[in-house]
Amino acid sequence: MTQFFSVADVDNLSQLVDEALQLKSNPFAAENLGKRKTLGLVFLNPSLRTRLSTQKAAIHLGMDVMVMNMDKEGWALETKDGVVMDGNTVEHIREAAAVMGQYCDILGLRSFPKLQDREEDYSEGLFRKFIDYCKVPVISLESATRHPLQSLTDLITIREYWQETIRPPKVVLAWAPHIKALPQAVPNSFAEWMCRAQAEGMVNFTIAHPKGYALAEEFTDGADLIHSLDEAIKGADFVYVKNWSSYEDYGKIHPVEGKWMIDSSRLALTNGAKVMHCLPVRRDLELASEVLDGPDALVIQEAGNRVWAAQAVLKRMLEQLQEK
Amino acid sequence: MTQFFSVADVDNLSQLVDEALQLKSNPFAAENLGKRKTLGLVFLNPSLRTRLSTQKAAIHLGMDVMVMNMDKEGWALETKDGVVMDGNTVEHIREAAAVMGQYCDILGLRSFPKLQDREEDYSEGLFRKFIDYCKVPVISLESATRHPLQSLTDLITIREYWQETIRPPKVVLAWAPHIKALPQAVPNSFAEWMCRAQAEGMVNFTIAHPKGYALAEEFTDGADLIHSLDEAIKGADFVYVKNWSSYEDYGKIHPVEGKWMIDSSRLALTNGAKVMHCLPVRRDLELASEVLDGPDALVIQEAGNRVWAAQAVLKRMLEQLQEK
Amino acid sequence: MTQFFSVADVDNLSQLVDEALQLKSNPFAAENLGKRKTLGLVFLNPSLRTRLSTQKAAIHLGMDVMVMNMDKEGWALETKDGVVMDGNTVEHIREAAAVMGQYCDILGLRSFPKLQDREEDYSEGLFRKFIDYCKVPVISLESATRHPLQSLTDLITIREYWQETIRPPKVVLAWAPHIKALPQAVPNSFAEWMCRAQAEGMVNFTIAHPKGYALAEEFTDGADLIHSLDEAIKGADFVYVKNWSSYEDYGKIHPVEGKWMIDSSRLALTNGAKVMHCLPVRRDLELASEVLDGPDALVIQEAGNRVWAAQAVLKRMLEQLQEK
Numbered sequence: 001m002t003q004f005f006s007v008a009d010v011d012n013l014s015q016l017v018d019e020a021l022q023l024k025s026n027p028f029a030a031e032n033l034g035k036r037k038t039l040g041l042v043f044l045n046p047s048l049r050t051r052l053s054t055q056k057a058a059i060h061l062g063m064d065v066m067v068m069n070m071d072k073e074g075w076a077l078e079t080k081d082g083v084v085m086d087g088n089t090v091e092h093i094r095e096a097a098a099v100m101g102q103y104c105d106i107l108g109l110r111s112f113p114k115l116q117d118r119e120e121d122y123s124e125g126l127f128r129k130f131i132d133y134c135k136v137p138v139i140s141l142e143s144a145t146r147h148p149l150q151s152l153t154d155l156i157t158i159r160e161y162w163q164e165t166i167r168p169p170k171v172v173l174a175w176a177p178h179i180k181a182l183p184q185a186v187p188n189s190f191a192e193w194m195c196r197a198q199a200e201g202m203v204n205f206t207i208a209h210p211k212g213y214a215l216a217e218e219f220t221d222g223a224d225l226i227h228s229l230d231e232a233i234k235g236a237d238f239v240y241v242k243n244w245s246s247y248e249d250y251g252k253i254h255p256v257e258g259k260w261m262i263d264s265s266r267l268a269l270t271n272g273a274k275v276m277h278c279l280p281v282r283r284d285l286e287l288a289s290e291v292l293d294g295p296d297a298l299v300i301q302e303a304g305n306r307v308w309a310a311q312a313v314l315k316r317m318l319e320q321l322q323e324k
Numbered sequence: 325m326t327q328f329f330s331v332a333d334v335d336n337l338s339q340l341v342d343e344a345l346q347l348k349s350n351p352f353a354a355e356n357l358g359k360r361k362t363l364g365l366v367f368l369n370p371s372l373r374t375r376l377s378t379q380k381a382a383i384h385l386g387m388d389v390m391v392m393n394m395d396k397e398g399w400a401l402e403t404k405d406g407v408v409m410d411g412n413t414v415e416h417i418r419e420a421a422a423v424m425g426q427y428c429d430i431l432g433l434r435s436f437p438k439l440q441d442r443e444e445d446y447s448e449g450l451f452r453k454f455i456d457y458c459k460v461p462v463i464s465l466e467s468a469t470r471h472p473l474q475s476l477t478d479l480i481t482i483r484e485y486w487q488e489t490i491r492p493p494k495v496v497l498a499w500a501p502h503i504k505a506l507p508q509a510v511p512n513s514f515a516e517w518m519c520r521a522q523a524e525g526m527v528n529f530t531i532a533h534p535k536g537y538a539l540a541e542e543f544t545d546g547a548d549l550i551h552s553l554d555e556a557i558k559g560a561d562f563v564y565v566k567n568w569s570s571y572e573d574y575g576k577i578h579p580v581e582g583k584w585m586i587d588s589s590r591l592a593l594t595n596g597a598k599v600m601h602c603l604p605v606r607r608d609l610e611l612a613s614e615v616l617d618g619p620d621a622l623v624i625q626e627a628g629n630r631v632w633a634a635q636a637v638l639k640r641m642l643e644q645l646q647e648k
Numbered sequence: 649m650t651q652f653f654s655v656a657d658v659d660n661l662s663q664l665v666d667e668a669l670q671l672k673s674n675p676f677a678a679e680n681l682g683k684r685k686t687l688g689l690v691f692l693n694p695s696l697r698t699r700l701s702t703q704k705a706a707i708h709l710g711m712d713v714m715v716m717n718m719d720k721e722g723w724a725l726e727t728k729d730g731v732v733m734d735g736n737t738v739e740h741i742r743e744a745a746a747v748m749g750q751y752c753d754i755l756g757l758r759s760f761p762k763l764q765d766r767e768e769d770y771s772e773g774l775f776r777k778f779i780d781y782c783k784v785p786v787i788s789l790e791s792a793t794r795h796p797l798q799s800l801t802d803l804i805t806i807r808e809y810w811q812e813t814i815r816p817p818k819v820v821l822a823w824a825p826h827i828k829a830l831p832q833a834v835p836n837s838f839a840e841w842m843c844r845a846q847a848e849g850m851v852n853f854t855i856a857h858p859k860g861y862a863l864a865e866e867f868t869d870g871a872d873l874i875h876s877l878d879e880a881i882k883g884a885d886f887v888y889v890k891n892w893s894s895y896e897d898y899g900k901i902h903p904v905e906g907k908w909m910i911d912s913s914r915l916a917l918t919n920g921a922k923v924m925h926c927l928p929v930r931r932d933l934e935l936a937s938e939v940l941d942g943p944d945a946l947v948i949q950e951a952g953n954r955v956w957a958a959q960a961v962l963k964r965m966l967e968q969l970q971e972k
Contacts, residue, residue, distance in 0.1 A: 028360060036676060038704060048398050048420070052390055052427045056362060059388045064707045066700055069397055073717055074696050075928070084932040086827050091928030095940075095947065096696070099927065102952035103700045179410050279423065280399070280415030284408040292419075299419065304426035352684060372722050372744065376714055376751045380686060383712045393721055503734050603747065604723070604739030608732040616743075623743065628750035 001316040003131055004139045005124075006146050006189075007196045013155070014200065020156045020312035024305070027060045033318045034063035040104030041067045041141065044077070045112040049279060050141045050149065053306035054108060060311055061318060066104065070096075079126045093129050101134035106317050113144035113183050115251030121145065122216070137317045139310075145216075147185045150278050151193035152309040157302045158203065158238055161274055168203050169237035170271070174229055175209035176286040177260050178243035181253050184215060186278050187244045191219040198222055208232030210256040216247050229260055236270040241277045241287050263288035267296060274298045325640040327455055328463045329448075330470050330513075331520045337479070338524065344480045344636035348629070351384045357642045358387030364428030365391045365465065368401070368435040373603060374465045374473065377630035378432060384635055385642060390428065394420075403450045417453050425458030430641050437468035437507050439575030445469065446540070461641045463634075469540075471509045474602050475517035476633040481626045482527065482562055485598055492527050493561035494595070498553055499533035500610040501584050502567035505577050508539060510602050511568045515543040522546055532556030534580040540571050553584055560594040565601045565611050587612035591620060598622045649964040651779055652787045653772075654794050654837075655844045661803070662848065668804045668960035672953070675708045681966045682711030688752030689715045689789065692725070692759040697927060698789045698797065701954035702756060708959055709966060714752065718744075727774045741777050749782035754965050761792035761831050763899030769793065770864070785965045787958075793864075795833045798926050799841035800957040805950045806851065806886055809922055816851050817885035818919070822877060823857035824934040825908050826891035829901050832863060834926050835892045839867040846870055856880030858904040864895050877908055884918040889925045889935050911936035915944060922946045 003009055010016050023029065039058045041051060051067065058065045068074065077096055078089035085092065100107055109130050113121035121144040131138045140148050162169045173190055187207075194205040199222060206224040207215070214225070226232040233239055241262055246252045261284075267273060275291055277299045283289045291297055327333055334340050347353065363382045365375060375391065382389045392398065401420055402413035409416065424431055433454050437445035445468040455462045464472050486493045497514055511531075518529040523546060530548040531539070538549070550556040557563055565586055570576045585608075591597060599615055601623045607613045615621055651657055658664050671677065687706045689699060699715065706713045716722065725744055726737035733740065748755055757778050761769035769792040779786045788796050810817045821838055835855075842853040847870060854872040855863070862873070874880040881887055889910055894900045909932075915921065923939055925947045931937045939945055 038707065040700070043397075046398055048392065048394075048415075049423055051397075052364070052392065052424065055390050056427050059362065066703050068696065068700065070696075072396055072720055073691075073699075074694055078931070082937070085930035086933050090930070091696075092931050095927055095929060095951075098948045099697055099951040100700065102948065103704050103955065279419055281419060282409035282414070283402070283416050285410050289406070300422045300426065303419075303423040307427065367721075370722055372716065372718075372739075373747055375721075376688070376716065376748065379714050380751050383686065396720055603743055605743060606733035606738070607726070607740050609734050613730070624746045624750065627743075627747040631751065 001313065001320055002137045004148055004313045005127065005143065006148055007151070007193045013196060014202065016152065016312055017156050017159050019315070020152070020308040021160065023311045023315070024308040030315055031060060031062045033315060034058065034061035037105040037318060037321070038064045038066060038103065039106050039108065039314070040100055041065065041108045042100060043069045043110045043141070044071055045110050047110055047141065049303050049306055050110065054141065054149070054310040056307050057311035057314055061314055063314070079129060093126060094133050097130045097133035098135065101136045104136060105321060106137045106139065106314065107134050108139045108141045110141035111143055113185070115181055115183065115245060118250035137321070139313055139317070142185055144183070145185055146189040146192070148189055149306065149309050149313065150186055151189040152313070153302060153305045154190060154240065154276060155193055155197055156305050156309055157276065157298060160305070161298060162237065168201060170235055171203045171205050171238045171240065172233050172236040173207045173240045173242065174233065174262060175213055175260060176241045176243045176262070177256070178282065178286060181245035181251050182243050184244045184247055187242050188215055188219040190240060190242070191215055191223060195220065195222045206232050210260065212246055212248060212254045213244065214248060230266070230269055233266070233270050233273065236273040239270060239273045239275050241275060243286055261286065261288060262291060264290050264294065267291060272296070276302050279303055325637065325644055326461045328472055328637045329451065329467065330472055331475070331517045337520060338526065340476065340636055341480050341483050343639070344476070344632040345484065347635045347639070348632045354639055355384060355386045357639060358382065358385035361429040361642060361645070362388045362390060362427065363430050363432065363638065364424055365389065365432045366424060366434070367393045367465070368395050371434055371465065373627050373630055374434065378465065378473070378634040380631050381635035381638055385638055387638070392424070403453060417450060418457050421454045421457035422459065425460045428460060429645060430461045430463065430638065431458050432463045432465045434465035435467055437509070439505055439507065439569060442574035461645070463637055463641070466509055468507070469509055470513040470516070472513055473630065473633050473637065474510055475513040476637070477626060477629045478514060478564065478600060479517055479521055480629050480633055481600065481622060484629070485622060486561065492525060494559055495527045495529050495562045495564065496557050496560040497531045497564045497566065498557065498586060499537055499584060500565045500567045500586070501580070502606065502610060505569035505575050506567050508568045508571055511566050512539055512543040514564060514566070515539055515547060519544065519546045530556050534584065536570055536572060536578045537568065538572060554590070554593055557590070557594050557597065560597040563594060563597045563599050565599060567610055585610065585612060586615060588614050588618065591615060600626050603627055649961065649968055650785045652796055652961045653775065653791065654796055655799070655841045661844060662850065664800065664960055665804050665807050667963070668800070668956040669808065671959045671963070672956040678963055679708060679710045681963065682706065682709035685753040685966060685969070686712045686714060686751065687754050687756065687962065688748055689713065689756045690748060690758070691715070691717045691789070692719050695758055695789065697951050697954055698758065702789065702797070702958040704955050705959035705962055709962055711962070716748070727777060741774060742781050745778045745781035746783065749784045752784060753969060754785045754787065754962065755782050756787045756789045758789035759791055761833070763829055763831065763893060766898040785968070787961055787965070790833055792831070793833055794837040794840070796837055797954065797957050797961065798834055799837040800961070801950060801953045802838060802888065802924060803841055803845055804953050804957055805924065805946060808953070809946060810885065816849060818883055819851045819853050819886045819888065820880050820884045821855045821888045821890065822881065822910060823861055823908060824889045824891045824910070825904070826930065826934060829893035829899050830891050832892045832895055835890050836863055836867045838888060838890070839863055839871060843868065843870045854880050858908065860894055860896060860902045861892065862896060878914070878917055881914070881918050881921065884921040887918060887921045887923050889923060891934055909934065909936060910939060912938050912942065915939060920944070924950050927951055
């Protein structure tokens, strides 16, 4: 594995999930694999879970970790080519990426979308340039349109909590309210991974969202798309709660009809569903406190599993570096 | 030891001080104790000494350290329960603490008071919630009302520089001027620890402050309280200089009568006292440069001892984790 | 070596360059030398290359590294003596340096000039005080007037890419345009190192800059000073591109006559010169994209060599610590 940017970078999904769960049961099994290797984590946007869990995963593998908060400790990067750099940007992504590739064996990058120009965000230009120029394996710590470490974590968590073998679980991605315009990266990515998992017989996948909040089709191929939350979550085994802004009217928030927040009474419509969220979650706006504090919430366990997702991916990358 | 928040968390004060001094003479004696254990240091406020010394202490014990500057690299945390989170706070302490507990074996937390609502600050709500929700041992890196690593350091330093066995040293906490309203955490904590040390025959303890600057009674039980600096420091063996804002008229600064800054001529009233300060110190405002640069100042040695205080506490916590 | 502040701190220039190149071919040759030693990197200004490369170098030597971004995570330091600290500065450099020296075996410090008072900047007061008060070996991560790790890197890179033994290469420091007033630290330091290298027969050194941009004489002793870029670069083997603000009219930018940016057609005047720049570089303002993206640019390799420069210096300091 030389990049981890989308589900397409994973050859065998089920195997990667299994490997992550094996690492969970034996975190230090490969503690010499990453010896003398350095992981650089580059953040153009803030991070809590992603930074700490990926750092922890690297430690388990014996790697050294260097964290670079470019937004706080660094300076503005230019991403466009053919621009005379006489403005606010101090360094071009071409040089910045290439230089960081000189110092690190594997790089992670986080970069949020600006939510102003859909084409620009969805081209993933910054991320692709970073991969091109740094010349080392790159792991996405969330890009403009995807958050694959979160999605792998989610699939790990679903497998961990679904022991039944007769049928795959019904998984519902449920849009939730918010006061800010959030990226589509987490729901895009979750949908992309669940559609792949569905194609491999691991889950049945439904998406519920208000009209005007459809995700880009490239991510939802094969999913049931429903505009009624109550109808969608009927019989659900897992409900994945997440807000996102409009893809159609790009980056905007529209007033929605009806109530979209999940509380205990609504949860009663499901098949005793476990409730997931990538965090941070705004209590009683996105999701009721009574659910978050109740026995069906998996959000903390899910966050804990971020370590094993990152560790499984880093392990693959290190193994490939070793083969060279 | 599963928490280090106040002197009440220490069973045997003298033993802990001895252990710290043993670690000082042999820093790497327990360098395998913390192997494969991760310390997470969470800062909601800036730190220099506390961060570096605690990180160094953890390194001596073989631990991995992850630092999270939530104020700079993260986002605003909600601490109140029952609030609809539709404002500026992005994540609730319930989730943030629980998640960090998933990634770390021991957590440290720094959180200053807001100095606006005394009841809120003195309830230590944020800190207690953090302890409750993270589910791992927590070491205070300074909370709203206490700074126990500093106080332990201070006691270590006093023992190190007081070799006489006939009588315990006279220790004076001396209020000093400042231009800003500072928390009472350091003086509260110093008083709390010195009162305990006095009860165990290790020191004689006096507090000198202008009228209107009395600390909360819960911290000063058994101390001599004097409103004249000159009278208080007579015969002192250690003078601990520190400013704090009013507890009574909470968080306010009152004009004070007379001069409260300690300089060389004033120091002549003592019994050749050593002068201490937790740092940072404002020269010639809180304390005269001539004292800081003279032979009686212990402030640098005191700061150096922060390592051994942190290491003694972390060692206790690691030993307890091992027993599990 | 107990300080690395200028070329004067290096006894044998050629030997240090050779040692760096040996480390490049065997990065972990001395991986136990820094065991149980801590490097503290203190930044009063942002850093990308310097921080990551020095951190990486320390890792290669087995050191632990603690990074302190005083500008972001800390507070304002007072550097003047005899000042009543009743303003914005929170801690004096005397205490801050001494305390950091308690926690670290070697310290690195970065501090840019303010470009307002030439005498103040060129006195290097802050840096010299830091060295005096911290009591441990100090490595400059760029000071007001010099950037010695960059200059050592540059000399390493020149040696690496100049295999000819019949004559030394012609090296030209070429002033380039910019929109901001930049420090003279990099060009001062480059000139200082190249003049020394020239004196030892390693290079022939020329400086090209517009009128009004002369560097301080103390740095340029023995260099050819030319005001025509085209004339200067004739026959050059290495062109080192860098902007700086005026030393004479201190910290100011003057309009310059003619074009000073190097592009491909201009490069044709040289002896197939390799092009260097310390980065970050503003494309098509300081240096043409076509050159940066072409086969003659060495900027990425040069940045990569920062690791070996830092490692050679740290190795010397560690060896000296060991002798004690």
